[in-house]
Structure formats: C-alpha cells, structure tokens
Amino acid sequence: MAIPTRIAELADIIATKTKIVDDYIRSHDLPSLSFEANGSLAVPVPESATEVIEAQHEVIACTQELNELMKGPTEVLKTRFVADILEIQFVQRFGIAKLIPLDGAMSYEELAAATGLDMIDIKRVLKRAMLNHFFQEKDCKVAHTSTSRVMQENEAVTNIAELFTEEIWPSFAKTVEALDRFKGRPHVPEETGFSIANNTPKGMYAFFSESPVRMERFARAMGGFAATEDFSLALTGFDWTKVSTVVDVGGAWGPCSIELARAFPDLKCIVQDFEDVVAEGPSKVPAELRSRISFEAHNMFDPQTVVGADVYFFRAIFHNWSDVRCVEILRSHMDALKPGAHIVINDKVLATPKVSPPWAEKKSRTMDLTMLALFGSRERTYEDWVDLIREASPRFQVNYAGPPSHIIDIVWQ
Numbered sequence: 001m002a003i004p005t006r007i008a009e010l011a012d013i014i015a016t017k018t019k020i021v022d023d024y025i026r027s028h029d030l031p032s033l034s035f036e037a038n039g040s041l042a043v044p045v046p047e048s049a050t051e052v053i054e055a056q057h058e059v060i061a062c063t064q065e066l067n068e069l070m071k072g073p074t075e076v077l078k079t080r081f082v083a084d085i086l087e088i089q090f091v092q093r094f095g096i097a098k099l100i101p102l103d104g105a106m107s108y109e110e111l112a113a114a115t116g117l118d119m120i121d122i123k124r125v126l127k128r129a130m131l132n133h134f135f136q137e138k139d140c141k142v143a144h145t146s147t148s149r150v151m152q153e154n155e156a157v158t159n160i161a162e163l164f165t166e167e168i169w170p171s172f173a174k175t176v177e178a179l180d181r182f183k184g185r186p187h188v189p190e191e192t193g194f195s196i197a198n199n200t201p202k203g204m205y206a207f208f209s210e211s212p213v214r215m216e217r218f219a220r221a222m223g224g225f226a227a228t229e230d231f232s233l234a235l236t237g238f239d240w241t242k243v244s245t246v247v248d249v250g251g252a253w254g255p256c257s258i259e260l261a262r263a264f265p266d267l268k269c270i271v272q273d274f275e276d277v278v279a280e281g282p283s284k285v286p287a288e289l290r291s292r293i294s295f296e297a298h299n300m301f302d303p304q305t306v307v308g309a310d311v312y313f314f315r316a317i318f319h320n321w322s323d324v325r326c327v328e329i330l331r332s333h334m335d336a337l338k339p340g341a342h343i344v345i346n347d348k349v350l351a352t353p354k355v356s357p358p359w360a361e362k363k364s365r366t367m368d369l370t371m372l373a374l375f376g377s378r379e380r381t382y383e384d385w386v387d388l389i390r391e392a393s394p395r396f397q398v399n400y401a402g403p404p405s406h407i408i409d410i411v412w413q
C-alpha cells in the first residue's frame with residue numbers, strides 16, 4: 001500500500017479535527033462559523049472545552065501547512081503580502097467600517113463622497129480586501145462581512161488595529177535596519193525600529209510623553225488589549241484573597257485594577273502611571289469602585305513612593321524593557337518592600353518551542369518581535385525571568401504559577 005503523502009495526511013487531519021469543532025458547535029446550538037455580516041465575531045467555543053480547542057488549533061496549523069505546500073515555497077515567499085496590512089490601515093484611518101450600515105450597503109461613489117477619497121482608490125483597496133473576507137460586494141455596492149463588522153462594532157479591536165498599523169507597522173519596517181545600524185551593542189529603547197521610523201533619538205515612551213495625541217492612541221490600544229484579553233487568568237493565578245493593598249504599577253487608566261477591585265471586594269488599588277495617563281483614570285472607574293481605586297502619577301524608575309503595600313502588580317510592563325532596565329525597576333521598589341511583600345508579574349512566558357500549538361507560539365513570538373521593534377525589549381522564557389529577578393536581588397524568591405496564567409509571584413524575603 002502506498003505511504004500517504006504529507007498533503008493527504010494533512011487533509012485527513014483537517015477533516016477529522018474540523019468535524020470535532022463542527023460537532024461541538026452543532027450539538028451546543030452555537031452559531032455556525034460564517035463570513036456573513038451576521039456571523040459570529042469569534043469562534044464560539046469556550047476555553048474549557050479543551051479537546052475542541054485543541055482540534056481548532058490543529059486545524060489552524062494544518063490548514064496553514066497545507067496552504068503553503070499547495071502554493072510551493074517560491075510562491076509562499078513571493079506572496080507574504082504587506083498589502084493585507086495596508087487594507088486594515090485604510091479601513092481604520094478612514095473609518096470605512098463605521099460608514100457602512102450593517103443591514104445595508106454603500107456604493108463606491110457614496111464612500112468617495114463620505115471620505116473625500118478618490119473612488120478609484122477606494123475600489124482598488126476594498127476589492128482586494130474582499131478577497132480577505134473583509135467586506136463583500138452586493139449588487140455592486142460594499143456590504144459588511146463578519147470580519148469588517150468587527151471594525152464597526154468592536155472599539156477595542158479598532159484601537160488595536162490603529163496601533164498596529166500606525167505605530168507597529170512603520171517600526172517593523174525599520175527594525176532590521178536598527179539591528180544592522182546598532183549591531184554589537186546591547187538593545188536600548190533609543191536604538192530601535194521605532195526610533196528610526198520616527199527619526200528620534202528617544203525611546204517610545206519618552207517620545208510619546210511629548211506627544212499627547214500619540215500617547216493617547218497608545219493608551220487606547222492598551223485599553224483594547226485589556227478589553228479583549230482574558231483577565232480571569234490573572235485573577236486565578238495568584239491568591240488575591242490574602243492581600244489587601246495593591247499598587248498597579250504602569251496600570252494606565254486602571255483597567256486591571258477595575259477588574260481586581262470588582263472580583264475582590266476587600267482589595268484597595270493604587271494605580272500609577274504617567275501624569276497624562278492617570279488623569280484619564282477617575283472618570284473611567286465605576287462609581288461603586290471609586291472608594292477603592294486611586295490614581296497617582298509616578299515614574300516606575302524612581303523609588304517607589306507607596307511603602308509597605310502587600311502587592312506591586314506589573315501587567316504587560318516588563319516585556320517593554322530590556323533586562324538592564326527591568327533590574328532597575330525591581331530595584332527601585334526594594335526600599336518600599338516589607339518582608340513577605342509580593343511583586344506580581346503578569347506577562348507572557350515564552351514556552352519551549354513546539355510545546356504550545358504553532359498558532360499560539362506564533363502570537364507570542366510576534367509579540368516578542370513587536371517588543372524588539374518598539375522598545376528593544378523582549379518576551380522571556382521562565383529561565384530568563386529567574387535570571388533577571390536573581391540579578392536584581394537574591395532576596396527575591398520566585399514562585400511560578402505555570403500555564404495558563406503564567407503569573408510570576410516574587411516574594412521579598
């Protein structure tokens with residue numbers, strides 16, 4: 001009997017695993033997956049259905065492999081399209097998704113009139129976007145698909161798309177140039193794709209602190225991540241019931257503290273960030289939580305001003321900084337720590353390659369390259385974290401919750 005080829009093998013896996021996902025969706029009466037405008041905006045399978053989620057991940061990995069084998073390597077390399085990103089930037093910048101009614105359609109002429117753009121340019125971008133299921137043509141007019149509907153309905157995703165296309169994309173374009181220009185030197189925020197793309201000798205945060213519009217855009221996108229990421233992992237990865245005061249360092253306008261205070265009625269949170277950023281905070285905190293969440297302008301590299309708190313919480317902070325700067329941040333807290341105080345880090349921990357599904361690993365590794373491009377920083381493996389923390393002080397004891405929360409709890413001895 002002939003040995004099955006890889007493409008036949010992949011087709012079999014895809015068929016078997018797709019059936020697992022499809023059976024689950026049907027048997028639970030969930031909306032079927034579709035690009036129609038009224039289709040579900042996310043795959044409606046909960047994380048708790050682990051076998052189904054594993055099948056979903058396998059279909060994603062195998063369809064990509066089959067897709068690329070079917071194209072062949074030469075075509076694959078020729079067709080990694082940056083135009084896909086241009087489409088998202090175009091739709092985001094000109095608010096196209098918000099102009100088109102959900103239950104109707106708009107002609108290209110109407111879109112040109114509403115945006116002031118040339119109709120030929122609208123057509124050329126949207127017609128290509130449609131090949132990515134991003135809008136569709138109905139009776140020669142532009143109508144929504146489920147993908148374009150996300151950009152109409154989900155402010156969080158729109159804000160992430162804005163950061164992605166307006167800040168990260170130009171920085172990526174200059175990252176290899178930065179690696180070449182500054183090779184042989186340790187990475188610093190001032191020598192990155194971001195700094196070259198913006199023609200500045202400053203790092204991103206220093207640059208944004210002089211540009212309120214850009215800082216606001218960044219803060220909006222961080223709010224978008226906070227709204228779309230599952231914060232429940234941070235809630236379960238550490239025992240918040242045994243503590244009462246939390247300093248949310250680099251906590252922006254307070255999205256994490258709001259979740260914490262909501263989940264734990266005895267918790268008091270102090271959110272620290274740049275002055276402009278925390279200024280937004282009080283108006284965003286729901287009235288019933290206001291007595292337990294306060295805001296304070298504080299630079300995390302300066303000695304910590306809140307002395308003796310139970311927890312200093314850092315979510316999505318350390319991955320913005322190189323090892324040397326992370327050690328400085330940890331050390332700037334040491335004088336404020338009482339014995340038994342916790343520094344709780346909620347960041348990614350890079351898995352050993354090939355342990356997590358390729359799609360999840362690709363997302364983590366993309367974030368790693370984003371950190372390189374914007375900050376000259378990186379995502380870290382567990383061993384990298386331990387080295388960095390030990391470097392800051394041998395008095396730090398490291399406890400790691402492991403996946404899925406990946407919370408690192410550092411206790412001051």
Ligand SMILES: C[S@@+](CC[C@H](N)C(=O)[O-])C[C@H]1O[C@@H](n2cnc3c(N)ncnc32)[C@H](O)[C@@H]1O
Nearest residue numbers: 205222226250251252273274298299300315316
């Ligand atoms: C990636 S965001 C994370 C925000 C928040 N912790 C979350 O998880 O949604 C990083 C935050 O660090 C803040 N930040 C950067 N440098 C800082 C500094 N030197 N001192 C205080 N905050 C800083 C930024 O303004 C931003 O709000």
